[in-house]
Each structure stands twice: as structure tokens, then as C-alpha cells.
Amino acid sequence: MIELKHVFKRYPLGIEALSDVSFRVARGEMAFLTGPSGAGKSTVLKLICLLERPTRGQVMVNGHDLARLKPYRLPHFRREIGVVFQDNRLLNERTVFDNVALPLLVAGVTGDEVRKRVLAALDKVGLRGRERGFPLALSGGEQQRVGIARALVHRPALLIADEPTGNLDAALSDDIIDLFQEFNDHGVTVLIATHDLRQIGRLQARVIRLGEGHMVSAA
């Protein structure tokens, strides 16, 4: 669950990126966050995964009021969220297996459990059998799917994605968004920031619109 209440964000030396933004994404829901370039979409996602903090207002994620989250709870909180980036941020000198295993190793998971979970995650994104390959030997869509497997390998309740189809053609974009839909069908809460009106039109998911840092609608 995500809830923003009257959130303002002003970057140091910057403009007001968010101004009185409020919306809610219920547990188990899938929603798109959209708006023109500079509207504040990435800023909202950064607030949700605590890469930034609001200047004012309240951000609640998975039942935590982020302003009150104790520093020692932070690693645990981050493990409850899977994050997918537009540029997927894979380590090109590591195998697909190692890339997907990384969050588990950071979380202290070891041995057979790592192997089991990595292969299960690759299976879910249709890349079982590719674990020994390297990211640069994969297509853009496949690389993005490795990024999604890495985001899901620790079984987060919430998946957030920033322009996950930004670099992909229409068919690959459909595959990626369908994959998010599938995870949502299995109970994962999903929030996708995107410009891609085609994807927004294809699915029944709710649309939260921002314009220059303001709420336009959250119907």
C-alpha cells in the first residue's frame, strides 16, 4: 500500500518538484503514474523507496510512516520493495545469475536457497536457461526482464517501476507490462511511472496523473 498525503518536495537549489500531491494505491492494486516530462513522477518514486524525503507531507508505504522509520529498519523496509529502472542498471561484467542474486546476497541469503530463488525468478520472466549468459549478450527486452527478476527475487509485496518500457519497441513493451500485470494478478502491488499512453490504454489499471508537480487526477 502507498499513500501520499499533501506531499511537497523542493530540491536544494531547485524548483518545487511536487506541490500538494495526494493519492493512494491500495494493497494488491496496479496503477500507472503519468504526466509530462518534469511533472515529478521519478520524484514520487524516489520518495516511496526513501531515496529522497519530502519537504512537507506524509508518505506511507506498506503500513510504515516513512518519516518515522528508524534507520535500523531501513534495510528491511527496502527489501519489501522491488524497483525496476528504465536503464535496468545491470552489472555487465557479471552473469545474469549473479545480477539477479545480488539482492539476496545483500540480504544474507546463502547457498541452495540463492540458486533456488534466482532460477525461480528467471523462470517467471521467461529467462530460465539464460542464467550463465552476460547482460550485453541479451536483447533490450531480455535485459529489462533480468532487471525485473532482480526486483522480484526477494518476493517484495510492492513493485515500483520508472519508465520500464522507455527503451523498448511496442511488442517488447507489451510483454513487459503484461509481466507486471501477471505479478499483480498474484497479489503484488504495482506502481509504474510512464509516458507510454499506449500501455495505459491497453490495461484496466488506475491512472494517477501529475502535471508540473501538481495532482491532475487520481481516478
Ligand SMILES: Nc1ncnc2c1ncn2[C@@H]1O[C@H](COP(=O)(O)OP(=O)(O)OP(=O)(O)O)[C@@H](O)[C@H]1O
Ligand atoms: N536531484 C535533483 N535536484 C534538483 N532538481 C531536481 C532533481 N531531481 C529532479 N529535479 C527537478 O524536479 C522536477 C521533477 O523531476 P522528475 O524527475 O521527478 O520528473 P519526471 O516526471 O520523472 O520527468 P521525466 O519524465 O522527464 O523523467 C524537474 O523540474 C527536475 O528538474
